Amino acid sequence: MKFIFVFLALLFVTPASADDGIITKSSNHSVKDTISRFAAAVKSREGAGFIVFTEIDHAAAGKKFGIDMRPRTVVIFGNPKLGTPVMAKTPKLAIDNPPKALVWEDDQGKVWLSYNSADYLYKTIYPRHGLETPPNYAAFTKVLNDITDEATK
Template identity: 45%
Template sequence: MIKIVSIAALAVAVSSCASIDTLLDKTKSTGAMTDTTTSINAEKGLVTLQSNHSVKDTADKLVSVIESKGMKVFARVDHQKNAQSADLSLRPTQVVMFGNPKAGTPLMNCEQTVAIDLPQKILISEDADKKVWLSYNNPDYLKTRHNIKGCDTEIANISKALNAISTAAIAK
């Protein structure tokens, strides 16, 4: 029974995200989104935006925006630098971990397992074509993953906050 409910919830999430992908594809083809590309990958539960800045500059700007909003940056992981310290190569890749107890605690009170996905994390990475991407967990995906009930307002507020700080970080 639990598997059937989980599969049904996933199907709803996938279908709602698929319609967003379709809308975004239409927007891209009309040229309405010239500065950035945005996608929601339902399978991975990620929201991804294209940045016109380097990984370092995007991450610097992101940290600045996060701190200006009164949130705390817990860590900034430079995976490329860590790879180099082991004599390995990796394209520029950074993760910024941040949060605000006023946003995360209510989610954990609804479903404590969401704590495994907190604090929030944003990945900034450069692909093989030298394009820079900013990605974060879609809060609706976390809602489904952790079967969070009764926290729709909190999920919506976190979605708005993640969108706002991400958009600010990639802005010109």
């Protein structure tokens, strides 16, 4: 009986990152340096239309109200050349786009970079708004991987 319970428990328990659409990479750098490297990697692709819109420092916001938290900074970035025409036709897409990256530090001081996969964006977010997967899907997957590798390695 114990064996059956363990088997069923293993069958229905999956890792948190298995199907949630979030890719998390370990960074070899501090939070500040990872953010800077990420921004530089995005900006280096400005000719293709990529920009950093803004950063949101959740730890600084919490500190303003007396709440301490390890670093948690969201970097909002994207490609207005590609995204703006889609948002012009589908305004509510703007609630989910542009893409974001989260640079954060865990309780042991290790730095991580997390972001929604292109797969999640195009197979979950786009359908939510009645959109089909665009033809640049594979290219965006590669760009996300390259940018995040440049930030973390």
